[in-house]
Each structure stands twice: as C-alpha cells, then as structure tokens.
Amino acid sequence: MRALFANRMRVSFVVLGSLLILFIAWPLLRTVTASSPAVLWQTLLDEEVRSSILLTFYASLIATGLAFFCGVPLAYLLARVDFPGKRLVEGIIDVPIVVPHSAVGIALLMTFGRRTLLGQAFGLFGLRFVSAAPGIVIAMLFVSLSFLVNAAREGFEAVDSRLERVARTLGASSWQAFLRVSFPLAWRSILSGMIMMWARGLSEFGAIVILAYYPMVAPVLLYERFESFGLHYARPVAALIILTCLATFMVLRMTAGRKGEQKRKEA
Amino acid sequence: MKGCGSVQVRDLWVDLEEFHLRQINLNVAAGEYFVILGPTGAGKTVLLETIAGLFQPCKGHMLLNGEDITDVPPERRSIGFVYQDYMLFPHLSVAGNIVFGLKLRRVGREVVEERVTEISQLLGIDHLMHRRPGTLSGGEQQRVALARALVVEPRLLLLDEPLSALDPGMREGLQRELARVHRELGTTTIHVTHDFEEAVALGDRIAVMNEGQVVQIGSSEEIFRKPGSEFVASFVGVRNVFRGEIRKREDGYEVLSFNGVEMAVVTNLVGQVHGSIRPEEIIISRNPLRSSARNSFHGRIVSVMDRGTVIYVTVCVPPDFTCMITRRSLEEMELQEGLEVYIAFKASAVHVF
Numbered sequence: 001m002r003a004l005f006a007n008r009m010r011v012s013f014v015v016l017g018s019l020l021i022l023f024i025a026w027p028l029l030r031t032v033t034a035s036s037p038a039v040l041w042q043t044l045l046d047e048e049v050r051s052s053i054l055l056t057f058y059a060s061l062i063a064t065g066l067a068f069f070c071g072v073p074l075a076y077l078l079a080r081v082d083f084p085g086k087r088l089v090e091g092i093i094d095v096p097i098v099v100p101h102s103a104v105g106i107a108l109l110m111t112f113g114r115r116t117l118l119g120q121a122f123g124l125f126g127l128r129f130v131s132a133a134p135g136i137v138i139a140m141l142f143v144s145l146s147f148l149v150n151a152a153r154e155g156f157e158a159v160d161s162r163l164e165r166v167a168r169t170l171g172a173s174s175w176q177a178f179l180r181v182s183f184p185l186a187w188r189s190i191l192s193g194m195i196m197m198w199a200r201g202l203s204e205f206g207a208i209v210i211l212a213y214y215p216m217v218a219p220v221l222l223y224e225r226f227e228s229f230g231l232h233y234a235r236p237v238a239a240l241i242i243l244t245c246l247a248t249f250m251v252l253r254m255t256a257g258r259k260g261e262q263k264r265k266e267a
Numbered sequence: 268m269k270g271c272g273s274v275q276v277r278d279l280w281v282d283l284e285e286f287h288l289r290q291i292n293l294n295v296a297a298g299e300y301f302v303i304l305g306p307t308g309a310g311k312t313v314l315l316e317t318i319a320g321l322f323q324p325c326k327g328h329m330l331l332n333g334e335d336i337t338d339v340p341p342e343r344r345s346i347g348f349v350y351q352d353y354m355l356f357p358h359l360s361v362a363g364n365i366v367f368g369l370k371l372r373r374v375g376r377e378v379v380e381e382r383v384t385e386i387s388q389l390l391g392i393d394h395l396m397h398r399r400p401g402t403l404s405g406g407e408q409q410r411v412a413l414a415r416a417l418v419v420e421p422r423l424l425l426l427d428e429p430l431s432a433l434d435p436g437m438r439e440g441l442q443r444e445l446a447r448v449h450r451e452l453g454t455t456t457i458h459v460t461h462d463f464e465e466a467v468a469l470g471d472r473i474a475v476m477n478e479g480q481v482v483q484i485g486s487s488e489e490i491f492r493k494p495g496s497e498f499v500a501s502f503v504g505v506r507n508v509f510r511g512e513i514r515k516r517e518d519g520y521e522v523l524s525f526n527g528v529e530m531a532v533v534t535n536l537v538g539q540v541h542g543s544i545r546p547e548e549i550i551i552s553r554n555p556l557r558s559s560a561r562n563s564f565h566g567r568i569v570s571v572m573d574r575g576t577v578i579y580v581t582v583c584v585p586p587d588f589t590c591m592i593t594r595r596s597l598e599e600m601e602l603q604e605g606l607e608v609y610i611a612f613k614a615s616a617v618h619v620f
Contacts, residue, residue, distance in 0.1 A: 162354045165316070165319075165341070165348070165354075166348055167356075167367070168320070168321065169319050169321070169341050169342070169346055170371065170419060171342045171368050171419060172371055176371060180367075184358050185357065
C-alpha cells in the first residue's frame with residue numbers, strides 16, 4: 001500500500017487513475033442505490049424482467065458453449081501451427097471487436113434472415129433466427145467469440161510443445177496428448193476466456209436489437225422500458241440487471257481465480 | 268527389464284526451418300550406451316526427436332530391432348525420451364507423471380504398483396511420489412523424468428543433454444547414476460551431450476556431430492587420439508585421457524594405474540575411472556625435478572607440434588603425455604624429437620571422472 005504513494009509521481013498517478021475507477025463505479029453505484037429495496041423487489045417479481053434476465057443468461061451460455069467446441073480447436077491450431085494465411089485468420093477473429101454491433105446485426109440478418117439460403121436451410125430443421133432465441137445466440141456468439149479464442153490461444157501458447165512430445169513418446173496418441181496434457185494445462189486460460197465471453201454476451205444490445213428484438217433480452221427490455229415509460233421506470237430494471245450481472249461475474253471470477261491460486265501454490 | 272533394442276539409422280535427411288540433418292548413418296547395438304557429442308546447434312536434439320518419431324525425415328530409414336519404424340507414430344515406437352529440462356507434467360504429481368505411460372497402456376493395477384515401486388526405488392525417488400514437479404530440485408526432476416521414461420520398459424532410451432541443466436556438484440553424481448541404471452536395466456541408450464568428459468565417462472562409443480552431420484564415430488580413445496578432422500580435433504581439444512583403476516597405496520594416497528604407470532591423484536572415486544590432465548598442467552624439464560608435484564616420469568619426446576604461439580610436445584613414457592609449452596621454452600631448452608626428458612604434474616592436476 002505504501003508503495004502506491006512512494007513519490008510525487010506515483011501520488012499524481014494514483015489521483016489520475018482513481019478518476020477512471022470513479023468514472024466506472026460512480027454511475028453504477030448511483031443507479032443501484034437510486035431505487036429502494038422494495039422497488040427492486042417489486043421489479044424482480046415482474047415476470048417479464050425475470051424471464052428476460054434468464055433468457056440473456058442462458059443464450060450467452062449457449063453461445064459460449066458453441067464457441068468452446070469450435071474455438072478451442074481453432075485456438076490450439078493458432079498456438080501450435082504456422083500455416084499460410086494465419087495472420088488473416090487471426091485478424092478475422094479480432095474483427096467482431098472493431099465492427100459496430102448494429103452493423104453485425106444487419107450482416108447476420110442478411111445471412112440468416114428468413115429469405116436467405118442459410119435461413120431457409122435451418123428452417124427445414126425448425127430453427128428460426130429472426131425474432132427468436134437462436135438469433136440472440138448467434139448475435140452473442142459473433143460479438144464475443146474473440147475473447148474465448150484469444151484467451152485459449154494464449155493458454156496453449158504457454159504450454160511447452162515438448163510436453164506433448166514427451167506424452168507422445170510415452171504412448172499417447174495426439175488426441176490423448178491434447179486431452180491429458182495441453183488441455184488441462186491451458187484450462188485456466190480457457191475458463192477465464194469463457195467467463196469473459198459469457199459476460200460480454202450478456203451485455204450485447206446492438207446486434208440483438210436488429211436480429212431479434214423479441215424475445216427480449218435484458219438490455220433490450222431496459223431500452224424498451226426507457227423508450228415507452230421514461231427514466232423513472234427504467235431505473236429499477238437497470239439496477240437489477242447491473243446487480244445480477246455483477247454478482248454472477250464476481251462469483252465466477254472468484255471461483256476460477258481461487259482454483260488457479262491453489263494450483264499455483266501446489267506447484 | 269527387457270528394454271533392449273538395436274537401432275539403425277540409414278541415410279537420414281531432415282529438413283526443418285532452423286535445423287537440417289544430412290545423411291545420418293548410425294548403428295547402435297542392443298544394450299549399448301551410445302553418446303552423440305557435438306557443439307550447440309549441431310542438430311543433436313533434432314536427431315533424437317526424429318528417432319523418437321516427433322519429426323518426419325524427408326529421406327532415409329530408421330530400424331529398431333530390424334523393423335522399419337520410419338512411418339510408425341511416436342506412441343507406437345516404444346522409445347523413451349528425456350529432455351534437457353525434463354518436461355515433467357506440471358499439473359500431475361510425481362506419481363502421476365510416472366504412471367502416465369502405464370495408464371495409457373491399460374496395465375493392471377498390481378503391475379502398475381509393482382513397476383512404479385521398482386523403478387522409484389532404483390532411482391531413489393520413492394519418498395517424492397506425492398510432490399509436485401515444481402517443488403523438486405533439478406536432480407530430483409531428472410530422476411523422475413528418467414523413471415517416467417523407463418517405467419514403460421522402452422526398447423530404446425533417448426537422453427537429450429540430461430546433465431547440463433544441473434549444477435556441477437550434482438552432475439557427477441547423476442552421471443554415475445545414469446551408468447548404474449544402464450548397467451542394471453541394460454536399456455539401449457542414446458545420450459546427447461556437448462561435454463567431452465561426460466561422453467568419455469558414459470559412452471561405449473561416441474558419434475561426433477557438427478552442422479547436421481555425423482563427422483566421426485568411434486570409441487572415446489579413437490576420437491581423442493585419432494580425430495578424423497580438424498573440427499573434431501579442435502572441438503575435443505588436445506588432452507591426456509586415461510582409463511584405469513583407482514587403488515589405495517600403502518602410504519594412504521590414491522593412485523590411478525594405467526598401462527603399468529601409477530599416477531598420484533586426488534579423488535574419492537573408486538574402481539574403473541577416467542583421468543584427464545590438461546596439457547598446460549604438465550612441466551617438462553631436462554633434469555629430474557625436486558618439486559611439490561607428486562607425479563614425475565622419465566620419457567622420450569616423440570613429437571613436437573607447432574601451433575603458432577604454443578607448442579605441443581608429446582612425451583612417450585609410455586603412455587604418451589602431451590604437454591603445452593611456449594615457443595620460448597622450446598627454444599631455451601632446445602627440445603627436439605628423440606630427446607630424453609622428465610615430466611611432472613601435481614596430483615590435483617589429474618581430473619578423475
């Protein structure tokens with residue numbers, strides 16, 4: 001603690017940095033404390049609010065699961081193999097971070113809309129994207145998968161490839177070497193990538209609002225309450241969303257963090 | 268244990284971005300301890316990894332017990348590998364590391380326990396089984412890595428610079444350990460090193476590698492007495508190496524006897540050993556010297572080699588001792604071939620290993 005104030009430069013840096021922290025914390029705190037606990041309770045009893053929050057959570061969970069199944073193999077390849085066009089692939093993975101999310105919504109609508117090839121193909125299996133939960137999932141998937149792939153890639157890069165080679169000489173096939181050595185060693189990075197991705201998915205609004213306004217996810221519901229009833233009615237909904245997201249995120253980060261620390265201590 | 272395979276490498280070419288191996292030919296007999304000696308960057312590790320099946324050669328064949336294994340994936344070759352920095356699995360305990368290979372083979376529980384006990388006792392690591400690799404010393408990690416490779420009874424054991432990550436004090440002990448383990452299990456072993464003395468102490472035969480090629484194969488004697496090329500001569504260096512037996516003399520001092528010559532030495536090793544004396548440690552004189560040097564022999568100069576600033580003079584006692592002197596000494600003492608001289612060196616100048 002004392003090291004923070006060791007000299008004048010550090011003191012001024014502390015002041016400047018604190019401004020940023022305050023800038024994040026103050027509005028959130030203001031929103032959360034603006035509504036009385038009774039009003040928050042009332043809001044929680046609102047069926048529409050509850051189902052929208054649940055929908056947000058589980059849609060983002062599915063998106064994270066999909067990204068896990070395709071993204072972990074991709075991350076492994078990016079960490080281990082040099083191939084022509086690798087830079088391009090890495091660039092594509094990062095694109096969703098820079099493209100405005102409303103534009104993502106339009107792009108997805110043009111690809112998975114009802115009249116499109118893919119839209120009709122999936123329609124045969126009864127899967128509809130426009131104004132349906134699957135649309136929410138793919139919108140979340142698109143805008144948040146970079147977090148998982150990049151974290152997993154860094155995790156695999158930190159695993160010495162000679163560990164896999166030793167496993168091979170001990171009788172492990174390449175699948176077994178991956179499942180018993182590389183994956184467990186990269187798991188912490190992958191898990192933290194999954195948490196980040198899931199959290200990013202929860203907060204998505206722009207792409208979802210275009211592709212699937214209904215059924216309403218929490219951010220869309222909040223937007224609608226604000227547009228139709230004004231700040232006063234939107235306030236408790238915002239507070240509730242902030243609280244649930246923060247609580248879940250903190251619990252996840254703490255459990256993941258503690259596991260990692262235990263491992264480090266043992267090692 | 269049954270780990271005893273002969274290895275043939277025929278016209279092997281490997282082409283990686285950083286390393287290239289050119290036309291490697293090796294014949295390692297079953298049960299042999301074979302050492303590959305060469306400077307950093309000679310491609311020694313790549314050669315081992317190729318033999319283990321971790322890299323695909325672009326040309327050539329590898330045979331294990333006469334069976335062509337060139338296209339066999341590493342997990343079906345039964346070739347153990349120990350890396351320089353051990354590469355223990357950090358997420359598994361010592362026991363978890365050792366049973367890794369056995370678990371993949373679906374060996375019965377009793378067999379697993381029996382083999383793990385046997386190998387961990389052999390390597391003196393049975394008290395470490397529940398520790399994590401990160402908490403072990405370098406020497407302990409080395410033993411665990413060896414146990415992990417040996418417990419599956421490989422037909423061939425590959426050791427990549429197994430001693431060079433250890434501090435010097437520990438290195439000597441583990442070097443003896445490697446020799447003992449090899450004696451007891453008889454596993455055919457290929458050991459890569461850049462250290463000449465390590466190669467001499469362990470290797471039945473030595474292959475010298477440089478720039479992706481094997482430049483000489485032979486016994487350690489052949490390598491340092493008859494270096495086949497300028498490179499081998501300068502890499503090995505000019506030195507006096509003797510293989511002999513350590514005995515305790517009546518006066519309580521140790522002597523190394525070799526070809527009837529007894530050299531006083533300082534060591535706590537016993538039995539068959541090597542001794543080496545650097546050429547600059549040997550003093551030449553025209554008359555017998557009274558000095559503190561415990562070793563003094565009479566001999567005849569058999570060759571005078573001019574290497575520019577220094578001169579190498581070989582004196583036949585026998586055996587031959589090569590001494591390094593300056594040009595000025597040569598001129599002042601008027602040394603030449605055929606001259607009878609005395610040589611002297613301190614007991615502590617003999618490095619026993």
